[in-house]
Amino acid sequence: xxxxxxxxENIATTVTEVSERVTLLVREEIELAKAxxxxxxxxxxxxxxVGAAAGVFGIFAFIFLLLTAAWGxxxxxxxxxxxxxxxLVLLVVLTVGAGLFAYRKLxxxxxxxxxxxxxxxxxxATVTAKPESES
Numbered sequence: 001x002x003x004x005x006x007x008x009e010n011i012a013t014t015v016t017e018v019s020e021r022v023t024l025l026v027r028e029e030i031e032l033a034k035a036x037x038x039x040x041x042x043x044x045x046x047x048x049x050v051g052a053a054a055g056v057f058g059i060f061a062f063i064f065l066l067l068t069a070a071w072g073x074x075x076x077x078x079x080x081x082x083x084x085x086x087x088l089v090l091l092v093v094l095t096v097g098a099g100l101f102a103y104r105k106l107x108x109x110x111x112x113x114x115x116x117x118x119x120x121x122x123x124x125a126t127v128t129a130k131p132e133s134e135s
Contacts, residue, residue: 066091 066087073083 070083070087073086074080075083077083
């Protein structure tokens with residue numbers, strides 16, 4: 001029932017208007033979030049692509065470094081095969097060393113939170129233990 005001064009209608013109108021504005025504000029915030037996420041994903045994709053290209057260039061640079069070392073040893077030793085053999089032996093030694101290091105690090109098995117499990121078992125034992133006075 002509207003009063004003579006029309007306040008209930010004004011309150012209903014105000015509540016409706018506030019509700020519409022809140023809905024609009026939420027929609028605009030969602031659109032803003034979508035735009036920000038889209039921009040960040042695009043930036044990450046470009047960064048990943050450029051990073052991959054840098055990795056490829058790095059691999060080629062490493063190959064040329066090894067070739068330069070082999071040809072440099074050739075100049076010092078006067079033997080082509082000896083220079084390449086020294087670089088090969090160095091690469092094999094580095095490969096074996098890195099492989100053994102990786103094996104030792106991976107040998108520990110899957111990650112199991114043993115300390116957390118032990119503490120949880122102690123807490124469970126403490127909580128379920130009967131007080132000494134009841135025994």
